[in-house]
Amino acid sequence: MSAGTAKPSILIASGPWAAAPWAETIRARDPDRPVHCWPDVSADFRPRYLLAWKPPAEAVAAARDVAVVFSLGAGVDHLVHLDLPEVPIVRIIDDDLTGRMTEWVTLQVLLHHRQQRAYDRLQAKAEWRELRQAPAGEVRVGIMGLGVLGRAAADALKHLGFAVAGWSRTPRPDAGIATFHGTDGLDAFLARTDILVCLLPLTPATEGLLDDALFRKLARDGPLGGPVLINAGRGGVQNEDDIARALTDGTLIGASLDVFCEEPLDPASPLWRLDNLVITPHVSAPSAPATLAAAIHAQIVDYEAGKPLRGVIDRTAWY
Amino acid sequence: MSAGTAKPSILIASGPWAAAPWAETIRARDPDRPVHCWPDVSADFRPRYLLAWKPPAEAVAAARDVAVVFSLGAGVDHLVHLDLPEVPIVRIIDDDLTGRMTEWVTLQVLLHHRQQRAYDRLQAKAEWRELRQAPAGEVRVGIMGLGVLGRAAADALKHLGFAVAGWSRTPRPDAGIATFHGTDGLDAFLARTDILVCLLPLTPATEGLLDDALFRKLARDGPLGGPVLINAGRGGVQNEDDIARALTDGTLIGASLDVFCEEPLDPASPLWRLDNLVITPHVSAPSAPATLAAAIHAQIVDYEAGKPLRGVIDRTAWY
Secondary structure, eight states, X not given: OOOSOOOOOEEEEOTTSOSHHHHHHHHHHOTTSOEEETTSSOTTOOOSEEEESSOOHHHHHHTTXXXXXXXXXXXXXXXXXXXXXXXXXXXXXOHHHHHHHHHHHHHHHHHHHTTHHHHHHHHHTTOOOOOOOOOGGGOEEEEEOOSHHHHHHHHHHHHTTOEEEEEESSOOTTSSSEEEEHHHHHHHXXXXXXXXXXXXXXXXXXXXXXXXXXXXXXXXXXXTSSOXXXXXXXXXXXXXXXXXXXXXXXXXXXXXXXXXXXXXXXXXXXXXXXTTEEEOOSOSSOOOHHHHHHHHHHHHXXXXXXXXXXXXXXXXXXX | OOOSOOOOOEEEEOTTSOSHHHHHHHHHHOTTSOEEETTSSOTTOOOSEEEESSOOHHHHHHTTTOSEEXXXXXXXXXXXXXXXXXXXXXXXXXXHHHHHHHHHHHHHHHHHHTTHHHHHHHHHTTOOOOOOOOOGGGOEEEEEOOSHHHHHHHHHHHHTTOEEEEEESSOOTTSSSEEEEHHHHHHHHHHTOSEEEEOOOOOTTXXXXXXXXXXXXXXXXXXXXXXXXXXXXXXXXXXHHHHHHHHHHTSSSEEEESOOSSSSOOTTOGGGGOTTEEEXXXXXXXXXXXXXXXXXXXXXXXXXXXOOOSSBOOTTTTO
16 A cells, blocks of 8 residues: 555546546556545545546536546537536547547548448349449548547548548638638538538537538539438437438438437437448447546646646537 | 541450440540450451450450550459560559559458448347447558558558558568568568458469468457458459358458459359458459540550650569
8 A cells, every 4th residue: 555645536437438447547557546436435525536427416416626527538518518616627639539530430431432331232142243433532521520530530531532621610721621610611511522521529509410401401413422421429419310311312322320319329210220321339439448547647647737737628619 | 537647556455344435535535546446356457555454365366566565454464374475564553543442451451440340230230339449559450562552551551540561572661661571571471460451463473372371370469359351452362262261260350352263253152151251343443444544545655755664564573
């Protein structure tokens, strides 16, 4: 046991995720610091820091004296509506998480572009048949959300030769691609987009944005035969009834969804059975506890040394 | 009709492919030049140039006075064993073809890395379940063949964060990745490779190289649980009985094949039914006649102006 003075304590409330890997990583790096995992805490425990993913209300109540709240993932929509004290909320910006998201987005764009599901169906029939294939340069990818994740995805897709543009709420002249912004720029962005990649956070302004009216504004004159939707942002940004209808009536010719309004997705949802829809279970950029806990711990050490926090969100914008 | 002097003539013998798109592209660019498509030629027709893909013996005989033979694809193994005159054989090196191959290789590497087929099976069961996922940086991709195609694939996979190395027959110190070469370097290359990407040409030295003995030298200590084979080079480089066995007994945990010893692949082949094997029908880098015919025509114009040919193969090495 360490004989050092006890340091300000940490509470980990990780909702559906196992808390132990996060706690073990921090304890290994900082044995003198008390690290507790919800719900295994005494009634009078008052942590200095809350590390949270979809925390229960009781954990939020126990955290009423914290100095900083750290989200265990890139999004903070699961925190902003809670009754947390008026302290900084910090989200994760991490190279590991960015790389994983870039992999998933690149895979899904290529999977639709190269018609992999159609070739899978041909394989199941032992049928050797070549499908018409446009080069990447003729396919216009549009990325919604030009933060760290959106710009990394844009870089990877540009490298593969796709015609990439982006849209964001506010101007992003540094994105390295053609950009559109704001409500005024949305229609022109959609009209030049064959494959729409959504990496937007869930905010009051984005809730339900991906709906039938938006899908009908996407380009229909591209080489794929119709538009494709890819969403790895947040499920609340999409209207799932509209997506199911659009994939059935040809408004969309394909989609990949990693996020859903309610997770896990109900086994009875008709989405599972659409063969032009690729479903993955919110795994586009899984948080790797060992990597991310070390990054949060480093932030805590810096904060206690008087350095500024990195990744503090704007509570009014939700990101 | 043009009143110009007839220029040296072209014969297109495109085997199973339609010759018309190639001919039309060249005629549109060069109306004064006679362009004929096999077998629609007179018995005494003697072309100056042969543009060929798997040409029949009669077309080769008609081409006995040609000055240059142009392959209509990246490979020339379909030409080197024919009774062609001792003139330059030129293969296609084209940005469009390179980009398409890079797309296909990147898609297949990501598809195995991100366990897409396993998620497809979960989707079919409406089952929401996260699979363990390593970051790209822990996955060692090994590329066999470091010509234009291999280096472009290496660049794209490096950009995504994979640990990329390459192997080639002769040293390639300029490849921008860790390289191994020759028979002496092969075992060490295989021992550090989780995903093997083969872009080798078919030559006397590579025929049947991808066999059980080679698969057993691949790394088994990587994060995927076993090695993966991806071949978009030539079918003759692989032993298909060994691949089927390796995918069944766990020597390989997955594979993607775009090329086969005999194409089209026999509908009765057991390969079609292996669910850890992705089959595409030789479409990784489809020749786009409009683009490639223009490049070959530009070579002819340059050649007639006394400039050197680009992409002349070494007949003893077959590439």
